[in-house]
Amino acid sequence: MSQNLAIAADEREYPVENPVIPYLRQERIPHIWCPGCGIGTTVNCFARALTESKRDLDQVAIVSGIGCTGRVAGYLNLDSFHTTHGRAIPFATGLKLSNPKLKVVVYSGDGDLFAIGGNHFVHAARRNMDLTVICVNNFTYGMTGGQLAPTTPIGASQTTMPYGNFENPFNLPFLADACGAVYVARWTVFHVKQLTRAMHEAISKPGFTFVEVLAPCPTLYSRRNKLGDGVDQVKYYKERSVVKHGAATKEVALGFQGDIVVGKFVDRERETWLDGMNAHFEKVLGPRYRRYGE
Amino acid sequence: MKADPSGVLTGMHFLDGDHAACEGALAAGCRFVAGYPITPSTEVVERFASRIPMVGGVFIQMEDEIASSIAVLGGAWGGKKVMTVTSGPGLSLMMEHIGLAAITETPVVIVDVQRGGPSTGLPTLPAQADMMQVKWGSHGDYEIIALSPASPQECFDLMIRAFNLAETWRVPVFFMMDEVIGHMTERVDIPPADRIDVVERRWTTKKPGEYRPYAAGPDGVPDMVKAGDGHRIHITGLTHDERGYPAMNPAAQDKLVRRLTDKIRKNREALADIREDGVEDADVVVVSFGITSRVAAAAVDSARAAGLKVGHMRLVVVWPFPEHRIAQMAPRVKAFVVPELNLGQIALEVERAAAGRARTVRIGHAGGTVHEPEQILAGIREAAG
Numbered sequence: 001m002s003q004n005l006a007i008a009a010d011e012r013e014y015p016v017e018n019p020v021i022p023y024l025r026q027e028r029i030p031h032i033w034c035p036g037c038g039i040g041t042t043v044n045c046f047a048r049a050l051t052e053s054k055r056d057l058d059q060v061a062i063v064s065g066i067g068c069t070g071r072v073a074g075y076l077n078l079d080s081f082h083t084t085h086g087r088a089i090p091f092a093t094g095l096k097l098s099n100p101k102l103k104v105v106v107y108s109g110d111g112d113l114f115a116i117g118g119n120h121f122v123h124a125a126r127r128n129m130d131l132t133v134i135c136v137n138n139f140t141y142g143m144t145g146g147q148l149a150p151t152t153p154i155g156a157s158q159t160t161m162p163y164g165n166f167e168n169p170f171n172l173p174f175l176a177d178a179c180g181a182v183y184v185a186r187w188t189v190f191h192v193k194q195l196t197r198a199m200h201e202a203i204s205k206p207g208f209t210f211v212e213v214l215a216p217c218p219t220l221y222s223r224r225n226k227l228g229d230g231v232d233q234v235k236y237y238k239e240r241s242v243v244k245h246g247a248a249t250k251e252v253a254l255g256f257q258g259d260i261v262v263g264k265f266v267d268r269e270r271e272t273w274l275d276g277m278n279a280h281f282e283k284v285l286g287p288r289y290r291r292y293g294e
Numbered sequence: 295m296k297a298d299p300s301g302v303l304t305g306m307h308f309l310d311g312d313h314a315a316c317e318g319a320l321a322a323g324c325r326f327v328a329g330y331p332i333t334p335s336t337e338v339v340e341r342f343a344s345r346i347p348m349v350g351g352v353f354i355q356m357e358d359e360i361a362s363s364i365a366v367l368g369g370a371w372g373g374k375k376v377m378t379v380t381s382g383p384g385l386s387l388m389m390e391h392i393g394l395a396a397i398t399e400t401p402v403v404i405v406d407v408q409r410g411g412p413s414t415g416l417p418t419l420p421a422q423a424d425m426m427q428v429k430w431g432s433h434g435d436y437e438i439i440a441l442s443p444a445s446p447q448e449c450f451d452l453m454i455r456a457f458n459l460a461e462t463w464r465v466p467v468f469f470m471m472d473e474v475i476g477h478m479t480e481r482v483d484i485p486p487a488d489r490i491d492v493v494e495r496r497w498t499t500k501k502p503g504e505y506r507p508y509a510a511g512p513d514g515v516p517d518m519v520k521a522g523d524g525h526r527i528h529i530t531g532l533t534h535d536e537r538g539y540p541a542m543n544p545a546a547q548d549k550l551v552r553r554l555t556d557k558i559r560k561n562r563e564a565l566a567d568i569r570e571d572g573v574e575d576a577d578v579v580v581v582s583f584g585i586t587s588r589v590a591a592a593a594v595d596s597a598r599a600a601g602l603k604v605g606h607m608r609l610v611v612v613w614p615f616p617e618h619r620i621a622q623m624a625p626r627v628k629a630f631v632v633p634e635l636n637l638g639q640i641a642l643e644v645e646r647a648a649a650g651r652a653r654t655v656r657i658g659h660a661g662g663t664v665h666e667p668e669q670i671l672a673g674i675r676e677a678a679g
């Protein structure tokens with residue numbers, strides 16, 4: 001148990017251990033994230049979602065790319081892989097296909113998943129590869145010091161867009177929906193309960209499931225744009241979020257400090273890649289086919 | 295261990311090198327391939343795609359070579375023996391993951407059916423010009439192994455060795471074919487499964503909690519586990535300690551990078567496979583590999599018929615380079631003659647190992663076809679001169 005959970009003597013009869021602790025590699029704490037960073041909150045929600053899912057944690061693997069969010073894999077007490085920038089999804093694809101019993105979760109940043117890794121996201125969703133992708137969207141490249149991301153809203157300043165961003169960002173739920181994801185939700189780190197539930201639903205549903213989480217990067221994004229600290233950003237999430245389950249994803253694009261449509265947008269059924277392969281080969285090859293992955 | 299019979303197509307066949315390479319991989323136990331089509335390598339994955347449903351395994355065509363080169367690393371950590379297949383432009387895209395495979399010590403076989411470059415170059419015509427790229431292409435210090443088959447039969451036989459070496463040393467192993475070897479059809483004998491030796495993964499016998507993913511044994515190689523075994527491993531491309539945890543300091547870097555390079559460099563002699571012919575009393579030794587060795591053999595025969603004392607060394611294992619053997623011979627030969635389908639890559643290694651004690655005559659060729667034996671013969675005459 002970590003020292004910062006010191007408790008008063010009269011509280012000792014209650015279970016006080018932080019329920020998230022068994023999910024963390026304690027020997028790796030303290031973590032690298034800045035005070036007020038939103039990534040830690042998402043990890044907390046993810047750990048709770050794992051508890052709720054009642055999964056055998058030996059059969060859950062987490063794969064990250066590179067970035068501040070990319071460090072999540074290294075703190076979770078799961079089989080964990082910290083790969084290369086943008087390539088968590090194809091690594092996860094190989095891991096899942098090689099050992100189909102695993103639940104494979106990709107956990108990475110907006111730049112990692114949608115700039116350098118965008119093509120892999122598009123194709124994994126198209127294939128309905130059985131993966132859950134959790135994107136921590138802080139509108140910036142945190143790890144490298146606050147450069148333009150493919151999610152940076154028009155008007156926000158970044159070190160490589162010093163006069164304000166003029167290029168159009170992705171609307172991530174719309175992209176995921178169009179590519180065929182079977183589950184698409186967006187929440188912010190203000191919505192910890194809803195986020196936990198969404199993560200739980202995403203890891204429980206077979207197929208390509210996607211959760212976007214808005215999270216503050218106070219050190220770079222907020223400071224550069226004079227948006228205050230992490231708490232101010234969470235206040236913004238609280239004040240401007242509008243819950244619209246089932247919203248048409250093309251309507252949920254984000255503007256600079258504008259309204260944030262949150263909710264579960266897509267929840268549908270499609271055959272996963274592996275199920276499709278098994279069914280197809282069984283049909284066309286008959287008894288010659290060796291069914292895979294059971 | 296003996297090969298799993300379900301992957302072994304025992305019998306006498308008439309196959310091209312690409313197809314034979316695929317059969318070698320199946321016999322070696324490869325059960326996961328991710329690839330992206332590129333001439334002249336495509337037939338390897340096409341055959342795998344048609345064969346694997348009946349063998350039990352998976353093929354997936356990825357969206358590009360960046361994806362296929364890391365999908366196979368995921369496949370290895372899921373527990374399968376894995377391979378990806380490409381040619382020059384695709385190889386260039388794979389470089390970052392060669393480094394990732396090296397630092398995470400992930401066993402993987404990468405087939406490069408070489409074509410003329412740079413860039414799109416000569417898609418349908420041969421070269422041997424990626425030899426330095428596979429050795430040095432990814433950033434940082436690391437080591438790899440590269441084999442160079444000279445016939446479809448060797449595409450089968452050496453492919454099994456490629457997998458066995460990848461599992462033994464936990465390094466990327468390159469299978470350096472070329473367009474001619476890939477597309478030439480010859481007799482290929484595939485033995486029964488119980489006559490094919492395959493190396494199993496170095497699975498740890500340690501229990502979760504005791505196992506340290508990067509604690510190496512005396513040979514410098516750690517034992518492995520797969521995801522789902524309960525060990526809760528962390529695998530990272532960052533410099534790491536024995537637990538696999540990031541360790542951002544010069545001491546950890548020194549320890550890790552030296553081990554990654556030493557495990558191959560210190561076993562250079564054991565890894566060497568040189569087919570020597572008449573080198574004992576030779577004045578001139580031709581050093582060749584892959585398709586060029588077949589042309590070189592004809593040139594050596596003509597030179598001998600003309601009374602010259604010529605030996606021939608064919609490098610089956612090109613990396614690690616057998617510099618010890620060149621160094622042994624250098625004081626007693628006049629010159630080495632190095633024909634290759636590039637403008638001087640392995641010749642640089644020969645020159646370095648000879649260290650001024652014998653001349654090195656380069657017989658470069660920009661690719662697109664193989665040498666004429668006369669070109670090599672002229673080089674031998676000049677060297678003997």
Ligand SMILES: Cc1ncc(C[n+]2csc(CCOP(=O)(O)OP(=O)(O)O)c2C)c(N)n1
Pocket residue numbers: 066067068069070085108109110111112113136138140141142143144149
């Ligand atoms: C091939 C490659 N290019 C560039 C980088 C440098 N780099 C590291 S993290 C990163 C961006 C990360 O942004 P994001 O995914 O949004 O993660 P965050 O740090 O914001 O969580 C970049 C460009 C790299 N590591 N590898």
Ligand code: SF4
Pocket residue numbers: 032033034036037038039068069138142143216217218219220221
């Ligand atoms: S730089 Fe930003 S994203 Fe990275 S840890 Fe700090 S606050 Fe978080």
Ligand SMILES: [Mg+2]
Pocket residue numbers: 067109110111136137138139140141142149
């Ligand atoms: Mg980011």
